[in-house]
Amino acid sequence: MxxxxxxxxxxxxxxxxxxxxxxxxxxxxxxxKVQFDQKTKDSAKQTSEAxxxxxxxxxxxxxxxxxxxxxxxxxxxxxPLKNDKLQAYLNKxxxxxxxxxxxxxxxxxxxxxxxxxNEVNAFATPGGHILVxxxxxxxxxxxxxxxxxxxxxxxxxxxxxxxxxxKSKRTRAALSSAAKTTTYALGxxxxxxxxxxxxxxxxDIVRTMTTAGYSKQQEFDAxxxxxxxxxxxxYDPHGLESMLKTLQEKASKTSGGMxxxxxxxxxxxxNVNMRLGKYKYVSNQSVRMPRFKAAxxxx
Numbered sequence: 001m002x003x004x005x006x007x008x009x010x011x012x013x014x015x016x017x018x019x020x021x022x023x024x025x026x027x028x029x030x031x032x033k034v035q036f037d038q039k040t041k042d043s044a045k046q047t048s049e050a051x052x053x054x055x056x057x058x059x060x061x062x063x064x065x066x067x068x069x070x071x072x073x074x075x076x077x078x079x080p081l082k083n084d085k086l087q088a089y090l091n092k093x094x095x096x097x098x099x100x101x102x103x104x105x106x107x108x109x110x111x112x113x114x115x116x117x118n119e120v121n122a123f124a125t126p127g128g129h130i131l132v133x134x135x136x137x138x139x140x141x142x143x144x145x146x147x148x149x150x151x152x153x154x155x156x157x158x159x160x161x162x163x164x165x166x167k168s169k170r171t172r173a174a175l176s177s178a179a180k181t182t183t184y185a186l187g188x189x190x191x192x193x194x195x196x197x198x199x200x201x202x203x204d205i206v207r208t209m210t211t212a213g214y215s216k217q218q219e220f221d222a223x224x225x226x227x228x229x230x231x232x233x234x235y236d237p238h239g240l241e242s243m244l245k246t247l248q249e250k251a252s253k254t255s256g257g258m259x260x261x262x263x264x265x266x267x268x269x270x271n272v273n274m275r276l277g278k279y280k281y282v283s284n285q286s287v288r289m290p291r292f293k294a295a296x297x298x299x
Contacts, residue, residue: 144239
């Protein structure tokens with residue numbers, strides 16, 4: 001009997017709560033709640049799809065076309081140097097380096113272009129595009145130093161530094177988009193403005209990173225891999241040391257270019273010198289110096 005009364009009391013309590021709930025919330029509120037839940041589900045689905053896309057591997061073909069687009073942008077700022085002999089010479093050096101590497105082939109191969117600029121700089125875009133300024137070529141003292149310049153850029157490509165930056169940007173964009181979708185579902189204008197502002201800040205950071213160049217560790221990694229590339233191709237790894245010493249000497253008289261996008265030549269030298277001892281090389285300057293001077297004649 002006591003159990004029956006307790007059950008009846010519970011039913012009465014629940015009915016009373018239902019009446020209170022019905023009095024407090026209108027049916028339209030419940031409908032809006034259902035719509036909100038659907039928006040939340042849609043937002044979660046879009047977030048999942050966007051993040052899944054962000055984590056997808058970039059194919060070699062995509063990498064090539066991304067790199068080509070980046071190179072096209074660079075060529076709006078720099079003009080190609082009209083010097084077929086020098087261009088062919090640099091591409092032969094590049095071919096020698098990559099054919100002896102662990103990644104000798106790309107979707108459309110490796111290509112080196114010389115830019116008609118006295119700025120001391122070099123660029124490596126995804127997919128195998130390497131652009132080296134005339135100013136940097138003129139800083140080299142021999143073929144080994146020139147090979148070191150190209151090896152450093154090849155290392156950036158093979159280590160996929162630009163591709164990793166793209167994937168990181170994709171993830172940030174996906175998260176930003178997801179945040180927007182969620183706040184729009186909530187219908188809070190103040191939150192939307194905050195997210196829009198945050199998205200703009202992300203864009204500023206990405207542009208700053210692009211202008212500032214790769215991270216210090218990535219530059220060190222490119223130098224370390226360049227040493228291996230040089231040795232495997234029969235070049236003197238000390239060519240990189242020679243190149244960095246030249247850049248160090250010119251630092252006080254030169255600004256911009258790689259001086260603003262790379263770690264200091266001093267720090268790079270310190271990193272390289274810690275590793276040079278394990279590399280061996282037999283000098284071949286008697287063969288390389290004449291063709292080096294011939295290729296750079298009149299530059």
